Amino acid sequence: MAETYRKELVQRIIKNLLDIQLLRMVQAQPVWGYKIKKKVEANFQIKLRHGALYPMLNSLEQKGFLTSQMQTTGGRARKVYTITKSGEEYLQSYYAILKDQIEDVDLK
Amino acid sequence: MAETYRKELVQRIIKNLLDIQLLRMVQAQPVWGYKIKKKVEANFQIKLRHGALYPMLNSLEQKGFLTSQMQTTGGRARKVYTITKSGEEYLQSYYAILKDQIEDVDLK
DNA sequence: TACAATATGTCCACTATGAGACATATCGCA
């Protein structure tokens, strides 16, 4: 059945389009790296190395897709990320492509 | 504007999910490698190396997602591919994930 | 007080990927 391939495909998409998944999560609500890691691992049943995650978040900030503010809650220092206008535009482009894929626009 | 990022994103998706794009094209109509190459390059304005394309098509056949028949039209030998039931199921899983992405199902 | 969890960061060695070359054959046209 079709669901057999789902987990394998999700893992590929998360891996290859990790930056986009991070933008989606931050857009849903401002959040910090460690929480993203836990959420990805719970939602998609994949291991997300922090050695890959943190450099990617910093890179997204450098590109202007995310901004960050340090927050300290109970002595716990967190770098909370918020999506920027550019980041939202990037996501909109992504969603537009997905719609084209589903509707076979690009095959005509 | 959002369209600035489109080309860059399309290239990434085609590159990382090439097998799926090949399945989509064969599903639209049975077709051979060289024609796929020309079509991808025209539709997406990207270079598709035949050194990447042909091994991928053979691999999709080995996995049972495609079948092929040799056809000779005017002395021109073509390996025409047709999608299998498994191939269509794989695509269905892919489309289901894209819908989840668009609808933010996996962020809740 | 020692350890697991929270929290963020860098770095290096290995491996996997990819660009481009090497290879071959036919057809149509100039």
Place this chain on the structure above:
DNA sequence: TGCGATATGTCTCATAGTGGACATATTGTA
């Protein structure tokens, strides 16, 4: 008859990416 287009295939080297370690600090719990 030589060249560009059609058609499919393999292989190698350099680069890119990944896994896992190294690093540091705080909090809560056993």
